[in-house]
Amino acid sequence: MRLITSRAELLLWRREHPERPLHFVPTMGALHQGHRSLLVRASRPVAGGRLPRVLLSVFVNPLQFGPGEDYERYPRDPTADGALAEAAGVDALFLPSLATIYPGGEAALTRVSPPRRLTAQLCGRSRPGHFDGVATVVCRLLALIRPDRLLLGEKDWQQLVILRQVVADLGLPLSVQGCATVRESDGLAASSRLRYLSGKERGRARALGEALDAAQALGQAGEDRSHQLIAAVASRLGSAALTADYVEVVDPHRLVPVKRTGSFSLLAAAVHCGASRLIDHRFLMSRAPIVAIDGPAGAGKSTVTRALAHRLGLLYLDTGAMYRALTWLVREQGVDPADAAAIAPLLQNLDLRLLGGVDGEQQVLINGHDVSAAIRGQEVTGLVSTVAAHACVREALTAQQRAMGLRGGLVAEGRDIGTAVFPDAECKVFLTATVAERARRRALDLEQRGFPVPPLAELEATIAERDRLDSTREVAPLLQADDAAEVITDGLTIEQVIAVLEDHFRARVPEDAWPGPDAPSIA
Numbered sequence: 001m002r003l004i005t006s007r008a009e010l011l012l013w014r015r016e017h018p019e020r021p022l023h024f025v026p027t028m029g030a031l032h033q034g035h036r037s038l039l040v041r042a043s044r045p046v047a048g049g050r051l052p053r054v055l056l057s058v059f060v061n062p063l064q065f066g067p068g069e070d071y072e073r074y075p076r077d078p079t080a081d082g083a084l085a086e087a088a089g090v091d092a093l094f095l096p097s098l099a100t101i102y103p104g105g106e107a108a109l110t111r112v113s114p115p116r117r118l119t120a121q122l123c124g125r126s127r128p129g130h131f132d133g134v135a136t137v138v139c140r141l142l143a144l145i146r147p148d149r150l151l152l153g154e155k156d157w158q159q160l161v162i163l164r165q166v167v168a169d170l171g172l173p174l175s176v177q178g179c180a181t182v183r184e185s186d187g188l189a190a191s192s193r194l195r196y197l198s199g200k201e202r203g204r205a206r207a208l209g210e211a212l213d214a215a216q217a218l219g220q221a222g223e224d225r226s227h228q229l230i231a232a233v234a235s236r237l238g239s240a241a242l243t244a245d246y247v248e249v250v251d252p253h254r255l256v257p258v259k260r261t262g263s264f265s266l267l268a269a270a271v272h273c274g275a276s277r278l279i280d281h282r283f284l285m286s287r288a289p290i291v292a293i294d295g296p297a298g299a300g301k302s303t304v305t306r307a308l309a310h311r312l313g314l315l316y317l318d319t320g321a322m323y324r325a326l327t328w329l330v331r332e333q334g335v336d337p338a339d340a341a342a343i344a345p346l347l348q349n350l351d352l353r354l355l356g357g358v359d360g361e362q363q364v365l366i367n368g369h370d371v372s373a374a375i376r377g378q379e380v381t382g383l384v385s386t387v388a389a390h391a392c393v394r395e396a397l398t399a400q401q402r403a404m405g406l407r408g409g410l411v412a413e414g415r416d417i418g419t420a421v422f423p424d425a426e427c428k429v430f431l432t433a434t435v436a437e438r439a440r441r442r443a444l445d446l447e448q449r450g451f452p453v454p455p456l457a458e459l460e461a462t463i464a465e466r467d468r469l470d471s472t473r474e475v476a477p478l479l480q481a482d483d484a485a486e487v488i489t490d491g492l493t494i495e496q497v498i499a500v501l502e503d504h505f506r507a508r509v510p511e512d513a514w515p516g517p518d519a520p521s522i523a
Helices: 007-015 033-042 076-085 129-144 155-169 194-197 199-220 225-237 301-312 317-332 341-346 384-387 393-406 415-421 435-449 456-470 494-508
Strands: 003-004 020-026 054-059 092-094 149-153 175-179 243-250 266-272 276-285 288-293 313-320 352-356 362-366 409-413 427-432 487-490
Touching: 003 007, 003 149, 007 243, 020 033, 020 129, 020 266, 033 054, 033 076, 033 149, 033 175, 033 317, 054 076, 054 129, 076 092, 092 175, 129 155, 149 155, 155 175, 175 494, 194 494, 199 225, 199 276, 225 243, 243 301, 288 301, 288 415, 301 313, 301 317, 301 409, 313 317, 313 362, 317 341, 317 352, 317 362, 317 393, 317 409, 317 427, 341 352, 341 393, 384 393, 384 456, 393 415, 415 427, 427 494, 435 456, 487 494
Parallel strands: 003 092, 020 054, 020 149, 054 092, 149 175, 288 409, 288 427, 313 409, 427 487
Antiparallel strands: 243 266, 266 276, 352 362
16 A cells, blocks of 8 residues: 655556556544445446445545534544555555645635535534535545546535535536445444544444434335434434434435425434534434436447446336337237227227346337347338327327336436426436447347348438427427436447446435345445
8 A cells, every 4th residue: 555645656656557546535533444444445346347446535624623522632542543544445545735735824825615505504503614625625635636436425414515516516527425424333323533432432423323224214204304313303402411402304415304204215314422522323214215317319228227227226117118019009000000099999998018027128018929039120120210209109008107106216217207207216317329339239239130231321221200299299208317327338238238227326325225135235
């Protein structure tokens, strides 16, 4: 492990092995198992199997401590920090001085001020200026280090949301990854400030997690009124003689109070116990999350959606296959694809099923016929938009899709999933690519499936016309939802696209709320 103390040393180290991505974990030291978990996550290979370099910084930032807070006595243990870092496989430990981070002193410092709408609630109410200090030091560190990925714990959810916003607003060229809260054996969220607690105080502090657990159970039982959940937490905190700084139910991303929990909310609290101020939270979910991936035909939605669903432990809903299957039936029955009145009877008692198949391939059955392969042919592809444009078709299949999504827990793709079918999806992505790239992919797919391959120019014209039809149809036109993240896949491998999608999902649905099948143990 390299020990770095100056800007010059950092610059030299950063120039080594430029082919390896750089992952960065900023801390204030007094490292614990939560930090170790971040470092282990930071060392995981990225898409393509490349091993990243991991840089850990330890800097107690004076700007984020208010008057009367514990800056002077904040725990500092550089020897133990170095040992934990080396054991976790860190490539370099950055121990900057105050002069390195703030060379001109506070008076000459350019400060970063996050949006007031994100700092006015929760911890920001009683700690004015705290998040300005956090954002300022993190931006300074990012400018010095220039990492590819910044890893932060979900324990301080408000801080994570704010820093994601700062990175996005400033257009900084890096990804922000949140990692699950790590808890100690007694359930307390790992924190440097636990060192302040006496044995008796630690026993009292456990009431924070117990109170949040009890309120979460109330929510799972159907209680969605925020004031009732807050009252349940406050009562238990009072019984344990813990002084609450706040107990709030807020929107997880806007951080504004909500009166009812809805499908996804954050219950957060901060308490004073002895000399320590402790924070914790629980996510309240009325159903498992839904991921909606919209985008034009040929953007690769089916391929990456299937893989993303497997990675996140969610079900894959191939809505495009549903429209293709109906189009196959229309052709099979000799019905005019442009005649809505003739198609309508086919929708009565329609038996359409999507089943898991071999090697992750989805099996598509319509009225007992396995059409999994047949629906990928050019004949069906050329007619899907015409059939899908009919109001009766959209209404019937959208109703089926919404019924599938009542319990959540799925990744759905199509061309109007986030706007028409699941407008309340937790994560929305608009996946697209240029017409030329989509034509190239279509030709390759047809060749691999054994179908005739038209000239690329013909495929490009077909795709462009399909885009026009999809985006101008009267019923549920192809549009990018206002809250959908756009992902352009040209030049990206499938694994890279999946990694980008997973980052978008985790920005909306934290590991604390939905760990996923491959999540590490956080107990």
